[in-house]
Amino acid sequence: MAGPIIELRGVTKRYGQLTAVDALTLAIEPGSFTALLGGSGSGKTTALKTINGLVTPDAGEVRVDGRAIGDEAGWALRRRIGYVFQEIGLFPHMTVAENIGVGPSLAGWDKPATAARVAELLKLVALPDGVGARLPAALSGGQRQRVGVARALAAKPAIMLMDEPFGALDPVTRDALGRDYRALHEQLGLTTVMVTHDVWEALLLADRIVVLADGRVLADAPPAKLLAGHDDPRVQALMETPRRQAERVRAMSEGA
Amino acid sequence: MSDPRLAAAWALLPNYLGQHVLLSASALLLGLAISLPLAVAASRSAAVRWPALLVASLVQTIPSLALLALFYPLLLALSALSLAAFGKGFAALGFLPSLLALTLYSMLPILRNGVAGLTGVDPAIVEAARGMGMTDRQRLFQVELPLAAPVIMAGVRTAAVWTIGAATLATPVGQTSLGNYIFSGLQTENWVFVLFGCGASAALALAADQLLGLIESGLATRNRWRVVAGAVGLVVGTLAALAPLGLTAAAPARYVIGAKNFSEQYILAELISDRLKAGGAAAELKEDLGSSIAYSALKASEIDAYVDYSGTLWDNILKRSDNPGRQAVLQQLTAQLKARDGVTVLGSLGFENVYALAMRRSEAEQLHIKTLDDLAVHAPQLTMGADLEFLSRPEWASVQGAYGLHFRKQDQYQPTFMYRALTSGQADVISAFSSDGRIAADDLVVLGDPRHALPPYDAVVLISPKRANDARLIGALKPLIGKIDVAAMRAANLTVDRDHDKATPAEAAKALAAKLGL
Numbered sequence: 105m106a107g108p109i110i111e112l113r114g115v116t117k118r119y120g121q122l123t124a125v126d127a128l129t130l131a132i133e134p135g136s137f138t139a140l141l142g143g144s145g146s147g148k149t150t151a152l153k154t155i156n157g158l159v160t161p162d163a164g165e166v167r168v169d170g171r172a173i174g175d176e177a178g179w180a181l182r183r184r185i186g187y188v189f190q191e192i193g194l195f196p197h198m199t200v201a202e203n204i205g206v207g208p209s210l211a212g213w214d215k216p217a218t219a220a221r222v223a224e225l226l227k228l229v230a231l232p233d234g235v236g237a238r239l240p241a242a243l244s245g246g247q248r249q250r251v252g253v254a255r256a257l258a259a260k261p262a263i264m265l266m267d268e269p270f271g272a273l274d275p276v277t278r279d280a281l282g283r284d285y286r287a288l289h290e291q292l293g294l295t296t297v298m299v300t301h302d303v304w305e306a307l308l309l310a311d312r313i314v315v316l317a318d319g320r321v322l323a324d325a326p327p328a329k330l331l332a333g334h335d336d337p338r339v340q341a342l343m344e345t346p347r348r349q350a351e352r353v354r355a356m357s358e359g360a
Numbered sequence: 361m362s363d364p365r366l367a368a369a370w371a372l373l374p375n376y377l378g379q380h381v382l383l384s385a386s387a388l389l390l391g392l393a394i395s396l397p398l399a400v401a402a403s404r405s406a407a408v409r410w411p412a413l414l415v416a417s418l419v420q421t422i423p424s425l426a427l428l429a430l431f432y433p434l435l436l437a438l439s440a441l442s443l444a445a446f447g448k449g450f451a452a453l454g455f456l457p458s459l460l461a462l463t464l465y466s467m468l469p470i471l472r473n474g475v476a477g478l479t480g481v482d483p484a485i486v487e488a489a490r491g492m493g494m495t496d497r498q499r500l501f502q503v504e505l506p507l508a509a510p511v512i513m514a515g516v517r518t519a520a521v522w523t524i525g526a527a528t529l530a531t532p533v534g535q536t537s538l539g540n541y542i543f544s545g546l547q548t549e550n551w552v553f554v555l556f557g558c559g560a561s562a563a564l565a566l567a568a569d570q571l572l573g574l575i576e577s578g579l580a581t582r583n584r585w586r587v588v589a590g591a592v593g594l595v596v597g598t599l600a601a602l603a604p605l606g607l608t609a610a611a612p613a614r615y616v617i618g619a620k621n622f623s624e625q626y627i628l629a630e631l632i633s634d635r636l637k638a639g640g641a642a643a644e645l646k647e648d649l650g651s652s653i654a655y656s657a658l659k660a661s662e663i664d665a666y667v668d669y670s671g672t673l674w675d676n677i678l679k680r681s682d683n684p685g686r687q688a689v690l691q692q693l694t695a696q697l698k699a700r701d702g703v704t705v706l707g708s709l710g711f712e713n714v715y716a717l718a719m720r721r722s723e724a725e726q727l728h729i730k731t732l733d734d735l736a737v738h739a740p741q742l743t744m745g746a747d748l749e750f751l752s753r754p755e756w757a758s759v760q761g762a763y764g765l766h767f768r769k770q771d772q773y774q775p776t777f778m779y780r781a782l783t784s785g786q787a788d789v790i791s792a793f794s795s796d797g798r799i800a801a802d803d804l805v806v807l808g809d810p811r812h813a814l815p816p817y818d819a820v821v822l823i824s825p826k827r828a829n830d831a832r833l834i835g836a837l838k839p840l841i842g843k844i845d846v847a848a849m850r851a852a853n854l855t856v857d858r859d860h861d862k863a864t865p866a867e868a869a870k871a872l873a874a875k876l877g878l
Contacts, residue, residue, distance in 0.1 A: 197503075
């Protein structure tokens with residue numbers, strides 16, 4: 105498809121006195137992996153949720169697949185977009201397999217097709233076979249988030265929205281899951297928009313980093329370019345930390 | 361040793377239990393059907409939530425007996441409206457008012473737990489459901505309701521226990537229930553009946569609670585077998601309890617005979633029903649009706665016949681406070697009730713049951729009290745014990761007006777306990793009934809009424825407008841007119857009211873009939 109798959113045009117969202125997102129304009133190309141990077145209160149989560157209609161903007165327009173999202177029911181839009189967030193929200197009364205099967209059955213797939221898709225996804229997110237019959241409460245945090253990713257992918261969306269997806273995991277699990285997801289992104293040809301407050305995560309996973317503060321774009325560039333330097337002192341400061349940490353770690357390993 | 365009262369209680373159980381289960385199960389189902397959708401609406405909108413919870417809480421503060429009683433006049437008015445508008449009324453007594461009152465009563469726990477369960481679902485789970493593209497409806501049925509189900513079931517359990525307990529209070533509005541044991545047992549001092557009624561209702565509540573608890577724990581632990589076992593137990597238990605009703609429903613009762621809440625009324629209602637049955641007709645009793653409920657039920661043809669007292673009707677229905685004498689009162693009543701309400705006064709049974717103030721003989725003699733005039737002098741030092749309605753009846757106003765009576769204290773009792781209060785010294789004067797066997801048995805004196813403030817109280821048989829020309833009913837009742845003298849009635853009443861060797865009202869009615877040669 106020619107042109108961006110997601111477009112925000114002058115999107116503004118206010119909560120009372122607070123302007124969470126301030127006239128934000130952003131175009132996301134198909135197949136890209138974009139990180140929305142910012143601290144708490146930067147408006148990154150609100151901006152993400154305007155894309156699948158969980159947040160309705162006060163002003164501006166959001167277009168997905170070239171169409172304004174107000175043209176169809178919110179639920180219909182959301183069935184075409186995968187959504188993963190930190191708390192995961194697995195349904196505790198359903199088994200892992202039933203959780204993953206929700207999307208396909210909402211989309212009207214028959215039972216054999218859903219079952220086949222569930223088996224395929226368990227393999228794709230590297231979960232052992234027996235997990236499907238268990239309840240979410242019986243899984244580890246990392247396994248649960250893998251189920252969360254599998255559930256979001258089940259109905260074959262072209263777009264994945266992720267809100268701090270690996271934020272609650274330990275560093276090792278977090279790194280493994282991040283790399284696995286990045287591979288899936290390539291393999292399935294997805295368009296991914298990921299919200300994170302973690303500079304390292306943004307640098308290591310995304311092709312493009314959009315730095316947000318007070319609901320506005322501070323910087324918008326590929327990771328390497330941002331690391332090389334930026335006019336805005338706040339962005340400069342943000343990139344300084346990983347750079348220095350990387351240098352210290354390198355010095356340590358060379359000294360040893 | 362097997363007590364005959366226990367045998368009598370067991371014999372009544374299939375009908376009482378079936379009616380009780382029918383009433384409480386219907387109220388619970390109707391309550392669920394209203395409360396659940398309301399809980400869903402309330403969980404989604406604060407504008408629905410607080411008014412709904414407020415109203416349900418307010419209903420809960422109304423004493424359940426009063427709630428049941430209030431539905432009768434309400435339905436009676438609605439029935440009259442419907443009769444005027446569509447030419448068809450409906451029964452305002454019995455099942456319908458009980459059902460509606462208990463339904464309202466069952467709503468609070470279901471509503472409150474429903475709202476708590478639905479709003480208590482983890483917001484992350486709700487967000488996941490929305491994020492996946494579930495519609496509001498899909499989210500409700502696939503996610504929120506299954507997760508809230510254990511909390512909702514806990515509310516249903518509470519509602520079931522309340523409803524089954526409160527259903528015993530449906531007896532005074534004419535709905536048969538396990539409360540019939542309790543109300544008539546209390547009146548005739550048949551403690552076996554009272555205990556039997558309490559025990560049966562408690563056992564029923566416990567059984568329902570356990571089965572619903574099984575479903576609740578099955579839902580909480582996702583154990584399908586528990587849910588199925590609980591549900592099957594409930595359905596089978598309910599059907600088993602209802603089965604005897606189906607059998608009796610095949611032979612529908614033709615005549616409904618009313619009775620107020622004291623022994624004489626129970627005996628006379630049994631006597632009338634025996635006469636009808638002897639003539640080959642079916643008859644059903646509606647006992648423990650309040651005085652004015654009995655008359656308005658008759659007027660609306662919801663009961664076909666009952667016995668009332670001329671003075672009661674004179675003061676309470678015709679609102680008269682003069683006293684033109686026994687015959688004149690009877691004649692005017694007969695003419696005016698017919699003209700006003702279409703009610704037939706078939707005639708007097710032959711005895712009077714006068715409202716009369718009575719005292720212990722010893723105290724009356726000591727204070728030299730023979731009449732109400734003498735009583736007025738000592739009243740400020742004495743305690744008055746009245747039945748539940750006397751103090752709010754016009755008769756009391758006219759006695760008080762005529763003699764200037766002012767007591768130190770006035771207490772109200774069930775009639776049985778009123779006599780107890782007098783003999784034990786807790787009361788000095790009571791509002792007694794002159795046909796009561798206990799006047800002689802307890803050695804009481806009835807005080808004279810020289811100013812004729814109290815009207816005559818001939819026991820009269822009343823017939824509903826619908827049955828005004830029913831030859832079978834009138835034929836069965838006519839032979840009773842003028843046949844029962846006060847001595848015969850007093851003796852029959854005493855066999856039911858005395859402490860030992862008690863007879864049931866049905867036995868007393870048979871003995872009375874034999875004595876009268878009927």
